[in-house]
Amino acid sequence: MISGPASVRERRLWMRTIAIVNQKGGCGKTTTAINLSAFLASETRRVLLIDMDPQGHATLGLLRDPSQLEKTVYEVLTHEQGVTALAEIIVRVRENLDLAPADVLLSALPEKLRETPGKENKLSEVLEEIRKDYDYVIVDCPPSVGLLTFNALKACTEAIIPVEPSFFSLQGIARQMETLDLLATTAGHNIKARALITLYTGRSDFAKAVAEEIRKHLGDRSFNTVIRFSLKLPEAVGHGLPIAEFSPRSSGCADYRALAREVLADEPPKFAPSRVEEDPEEAIAPAPAAALEQAESPLEPRMQVSPPIPVIGEGLFTVETPRAREEANSLPPAAVLEQAESFLESRMPAAPPMPINGEGLFTSEAPGAREETIPPALAAVFEQAESPLERRIQASPPMPVNGGVRFTIEAPGARSVQLAADFNDWVADEMQSRDGIWTKVVPLPPGRYHYRYVVDGGWQTDPLNVHLEPTPWGGYNSVFVLEGNNGNKVH
Structure with a gap:
């Protein structure tokens, strides 16, 4: 929570309005x-979160x-069905969080308002009605340039x-900045815009170079925070939950x-809050400060997580094995596995030249940084298995693996699941099931692909x-992109 928050009455004298916008899709905008x-x-x-994307x-x-x-935002902006106020369609989804x-x-x-004067100001007008009711309005924009985005x-x-x-993405952010410049020139409306690097893996030299290039050209017009790639994020969306509720220990x-x-x-x-307190049960433990201060360059090659193995002496981990085994044995298997997944997510190799989100997750063999502690309950697990994640395959969006791209879907009660896509001419291919997770690995060249699953004859x-x-x-079809010869998934 925040230390010393302003009173509700005082805070309602102002309201920040923030658009989440990019003309390019697949960048984590809605997430x-x-x-x-x-x-x-x-x-x-x-x-108040306003959904301005027709995909919803x-x-x-x-x-x-x-x-x-x-009733939705459409009725508010067109005044159809007698709807004239934004408050008529707002849905309470969480404490302090509403959705339009x-x-x-x-x-x-756009077609409905084609001949309407001032059509580009419709959302601005309805926001005036609720200005005293909210501290923040977040607007999720469509991945296009048009009346909705304007x-x-x-x-x-x-x-x-x-x-x-x-x-x-380099081209996309350039086009987006041009759009904002055009808005400032033609309408006299200036927007403070900042870039946010998302879906960052750090496993690709190309990804690291692009991230550094974005930082170099935008400077303080980009956030210090970097959103790392995490399977928990799309899973949370699929369950209709914010990530803090779905996986509070994840990166x-x-x-x-x-x-x-x-x-x-x-x-x-x-x-402004003087301090944001974190729940120690939920926070990812930072690495020692010495590792951040003495590392020569965050872009230099670092120890790869493949998988994390306890090392003594000059290495990066120290472990109290007897105690670790005792703590590991006291936890249910599911809890150990959840901690292992979250810990592996936090051990991302290499990063752009910046501390990642203040969490101190760089790894570096700096002379003054002798220790970095593995959560004790996990050390024994890491000693006994090459990787806890190898024990089961989790359902996820398409993921590059050795031999191609792995497609997975969770359907424990299904008798038959098939994969149909443009790369197989929409001829449904059988998938294999293990513990209710259906999988299929398909060798694919870089490109953009559409696909769907057929579960017991039903397409989805x-x-x-x-x-x-x-x-x-x-x-709708699901869409993903493979970029480059190394098969890194972009979206």
């Missing part, structure tokens, strides 16, 4: 909107059954541009907490992949 909103709400800020991903990521919604939902009908807004930008004074470290939770901390630090001085999208595109015959 950022959901989790930033949730963390701000947990810090006693009244937050922010709505899907917070409401378990959005099909029950009768959207669905595919929002895609008809409405969002005109209504906001700040923008966060999520950008994953890929070749296309994704630590990273979005750090982002919220940076955003809160930009509040007016009277309201990947529930753990938030990246969807409409099909010509109705419905």
Whole structure:
């Protein structure tokens, strides 16, 4: 919680409006909107998340059954069905967190308002009605340039541009900056924009170089926080939960907490938090400060996590083995595995030239840094198995593995699951089941692919992949991209 928060009455004299925007899809835009909103709400800020994307991903990521919604942002902006105020459609989803939902009908807004004067100011006008009710308004924008995006930008004074470290992202962020410049020139509306590096793995020299290039060109127009790639993030969205509720020990939770901390630090001085307290049960333990201070360069090669093995002396770990075994034996297997997964996520190799989110997760053989402690309950596990993650395969979005791309879906009660995609001419191929997780590895060259699963004859999208595109015959396909010869997944 925050130390010394301003009173509700005082804080409601101001309201920050932040657009989460990027013309390029697959960069973690909606994931950022959901989790930033949730963390701000947990810090006693009244937050409204507005879904301005016709795909309605922010709505899907917070409401378990959005099909029950009768009115959305579309009705507010068009005044249809007698809806004239934003408050009429707002849904309470968490304490201090409200949602203004959207669905595919929002895609008809540009045509509906085609002849309407001041159509680009519709969202700004409705926000005036709730200005005293919220401390933050977060707007999830569509991955395109058009009336919906311009409405969002005109209504906001700040923008966060999520950008994953890929070749296309450099072009995308340049186009986005051009859009903001155009808005300032033509409408006299200036927006404070900052880039946020997302989906960062650190395992690719190319990804590290792109991240460094973004930092070099944007300087203080980028966040210090880096959002690392974590399977827990799309899983959380698939379950309709913020990452703090779904996996509080994951790297994704630590990273979005750090982002919220940076955003809160930009509040007016009277309201800025002096300190953000963390739950020690949930925080990822930082590495020793000496490792950060004495490392010659964060971009220099580092120890790879493959897998973490306790080492004595000059190495990076020290372990009290008897005590570790005792603690490991006292934990249920599921708890040990959850801790192991979270610990491995936190041990990302190499990073751009910056401390990652203040969590101190660099590894470095600095002379003054002799110890970095593995959670004791995990040390015995690491001694007895090459990797706890090898004991089971978890359902996830498509993931590059040796031999191709692994597709997985959890369907424990299914009799048959098949994979159909553009790379197999939409001919459904059988998948193999183990403990209710259906898998198939497909060798694929770099490219952009559409796919769906067929579960007991019923076609469906990947529930753990938030990246969807409409099909010509109705419905949606799941989408992912392989980039480069090394098969790194971009989205």
